Amino acid sequence: xxxxxxxxxxxxxxxxxxxxxxxxxxxxxxxxxxxxxxxxxxxxxxxxxxxxxxxxxxxxxxxxxxxxxxxxxxxxxxxxxxxxxxxxxxxxxxxxxxxxxxxxxxxxxxxxxxxxxxxxxxxxxxxxxxxxxxxxxxxxxxxxxxxxxxxxxxxxxxxxxxxxxxxxxxxxxxxxxxxxxxxxxxxxxxxxxxxxxxxxxxxxxxxxxxxxxxxxxxxxxxxxxxxxxxxxxxxxxxxxxxxxxxxxxxxxxxxxxxxxxxxxxxxxxxxxxxxxxxxxxxxxxxxxxxxxxxxxxxxxxxxxxxxxxxxxx
Amino acid sequence: xxxxxxxxxxxxxxxxxxxxxxxxxxxxxxxxxxxxxxxxxxxxxxxxxxxxxxxxxxxxxxxxxxxxxxxxxxxxxxxxxxxxxxxxxxxxxxxxxxxxxxxxxxxxxxxxxxxxxxxxxxxxxxxxxxxxxxxxxxxxxxxxxxxxxxxxxxxxxxxxxxxxxxxxxxxxxxxxxxxxxxxxxxxxxxxxxxxxxxxxxxxxxxxxxxxxxxxxxxxxxxxxxxxxxxxxxxxxxxxxxxxxxxxxxxxxxxxxxxxxxxxxxxxxxxxxxxxxxxxxxxxxxxxxxxxxxxxx
Numbered sequence: 001x002x003x004x005x006x007x008x009x010x011x012x013x014x015x016x017x018x019x020x021x022x023x024x025x026x027x028x029x030x031x032x033x034x035x036x037x038x039x040x041x042x043x044x045x046x047x048x049x050x051x052x053x054x055x056x057x058x059x060x061x062x063x064x065x066x067x068x069x070x071x072x073x074x075x076x077x078x079x080x081x082x083x084x085x086x087x088x089x090x091x092x093x094x095x096x097x098x099x100x101x102x103x104x105x106x107x108x109x110x111x112x113x114x115x116x117x118x119x120x121x122x123x124x125x126x127x128x129x130x131x132x133x134x135x136x137x138x139x140x141x142x143x144x145x146x147x148x149x150x151x152x153x154x155x156x157x158x159x160x161x162x163x164x165x166x167x168x169x170x171x172x173x174x175x176x177x178x179x180x181x182x183x184x185x186x187x188x189x190x191x192x193x194x195x196x197x198x199x200x201x202x203x204x205x206x207x208x209x210x211x212x213x214x215x216x217x218x219x220x221x222x223x224x225x226x227x228x229x230x231x232x233x234x235x236x237x238x239x240x241x242x243x244x245x246x247x248x249x250x251x252x253x254x255x256x257x258x259x260x261x262x263x264x265x266x267x268x269x270x271x272x273x274x275x276x277x278x279x280x281x282x283x284x285x286x287x288x289x290x291x292x293x294x295x296x297x298x299x300x301x302x303x304x305x306x307x308x309x310x311x312x313x
Numbered sequence: 314x315x316x317x318x319x320x321x322x323x324x325x326x327x328x329x330x331x332x333x334x335x336x337x338x339x340x341x342x343x344x345x346x347x348x349x350x351x352x353x354x355x356x357x358x359x360x361x362x363x364x365x366x367x368x369x370x371x372x373x374x375x376x377x378x379x380x381x382x383x384x385x386x387x388x389x390x391x392x393x394x395x396x397x398x399x400x401x402x403x404x405x406x407x408x409x410x411x412x413x414x415x416x417x418x419x420x421x422x423x424x425x426x427x428x429x430x431x432x433x434x435x436x437x438x439x440x441x442x443x444x445x446x447x448x449x450x451x452x453x454x455x456x457x458x459x460x461x462x463x464x465x466x467x468x469x470x471x472x473x474x475x476x477x478x479x480x481x482x483x484x485x486x487x488x489x490x491x492x493x494x495x496x497x498x499x500x501x502x503x504x505x506x507x508x509x510x511x512x513x514x515x516x517x518x519x520x521x522x523x524x525x526x527x528x529x530x531x532x533x534x535x536x537x538x539x540x541x542x543x544x545x546x547x548x549x550x551x552x553x554x555x556x557x558x559x560x561x562x563x564x565x566x567x568x569x570x571x572x573x574x575x576x577x578x579x580x581x582x583x584x585x586x587x588x589x590x591x592x593x594x595x596x597x598x599x600x601x602x603x604x605x606x607x608x609x
Binding site for chain 2: 016017020021024025028029032033142143145146147148150151154155157158161162245246248249252253256257267268271272274279282283286287290291294
């Protein structure tokens with residue numbers, strides 16, 4: 001019963017936010033499209049022939065009064081009908097959903113790389129943060145935090161594709177082609193994660209129960225493995241939840257650099273081609289995905305951590 | 314010793330949630346390094362605005378892809394023989410200008426919303442909090458890409474979109490800090506003495522917020538610079554002919570084999586500026602932290 005209570009609380013709060021967000025975005029898109037001149041001309045693209053413009057005009061009911069257009073637009077969105085792609089005529093939503101697996105694969109790989117880098121490094125930095133070499137490493141992590149992911153991606157291509165010719169940098173062509181994109185996407189999150197793990201470990205090492213364990217004769221390594229690290233990992237996992245939106249922004253750029261066939265690439269290409277049905281479907285799917293991940297981590301953490309459960313969802 | 318174990322709540326709220334206290338750098342020295350870099354960039358930006366360098370736009374094909382320091386070119390030349398030094402300089406009003414404008418918009422809106430939430434009764438506060446939570450939970454780059462697709466490229470669409478996508482982060486920080494300030498003894502004393510809440514806001518809360526705002530501005534500026542370059546890099550930012558740093562990076566992708574300097578020069582400029590602003594932000598935050606520890 002408690003579990004359901006928690007889930008319902010989280011879903012109602014997050015669900016309300018998602019509803020507001022999707023409503024705001026769709027309204028914004030609707031009016032921006034009409035503000036930017038003749039929507040039919042925009043939708044048809046440059047150098048469109050008049051027949052196509054007339055067809056779009058009819059298809060979207062653009063001769064109706066604005067309020068009628070808006071209501072029918074909202075209704076079609078509610079039924080997840082985003083229309084067909086203006087280039088190719090496929091159902092926009094299907095087109096986007098076909099890319100889901102690729103994007104999730106990349107995000108998953110990036111999270112593994114991030115954890116593999118951040119947990120050992122963060123733990124090492126956090127156990128004795130004031131040691132001299134670790135201050136230097138901290139400084140390097142700090143600088144890395146200032147290097148945008150797209151520059152990391154370009155540097156990786158320069159090194160491994162252009163200079164060493166070890167790897168390829170285009171599309172998804174099997175396991176070796178996964179390396180550079182997942183490293184690039186991981187670079188968005190890893191420096192933050194290192195600092196979170198380090199901060200959590202060093203905070204935990206000052207806690208009373210650690211002192212008790214030490215007093216009972218536990219070694220630094222034992223204390224770290226048994227007590228400090230599990231605590232820090234909880235915080236690091238929470239970071240993934242809150243940073244998932246940021247990870248999606250990063251995957252937009254990463255997919256574009258490496259021509260990775262996820263929906264970030266589809267979104268950028270559709271924006272360039274002014275293919276608005278697809279743009280809209282992509283934005284809605286990304287919003288939904290972020291919602292699922294956020295709500296999921298929220299629920300899991302409320303179930304794990306009694307302190308959170310007592311707070312109002 | 315007590316200051317160590319007590320976690321100082323107002324200080325924690327100085328930073329957006331995920332900035333972890335730096336233990337790198339030695340405080341003031343690194344802050345000054347950051348400030349010197351920013352000052353150089355600022356002077357160069359103003360210089361380029363007053364005397365636009367023609368070398369950035371016209372090149373000689375005979376002199377293309379010169380390596381740095383080859384034949385008197387300082388940072389090398391691009392695929393049209395244009396000087397990379399001058400192009401990076403000519404890109405400053407675009408890249409740094411948009412980042413600055415977007416940061417000002419985000420900070421102004423965010424401060425206003427944060428103070429509004431902190432100073433108004435329950436319903437308004439909850440509406441602002443919901444709004445903030447909602448916008449923060451969405452990938453801002455996805456939002457920006459979509460809006461700019463409709464608004465078109467250019468300085469103002471980009472600056473406005475980035476600012477509008479970012480203000481909730483500032484709002485959240487300002488709200489938390491304002492709440493903690495409003496519970497301090499001297500604010501309570503002023504309230505008991507009958508001072509109006511608007512006067513308290515102006516004479517007591519805003520001055521106390523200053524370090525927070527400064528730190529936020531530095532970090533927001535760095536984030537906006539990264540975001541602006543990202544959008545230009547995706548080809549959805551400033552006009553394609555403008556030599557913004559993101560555009561230069563985007564162009565360089567095709568010539569990584571022939572001329573890596575075309576990528577390295579704007580990349581270095583971006584990283585240098587971002588690290589400089591992060592250094593200033595961390596430095597100011599560390600100073601504020603030590604001061605509030607002294608108060609405690």
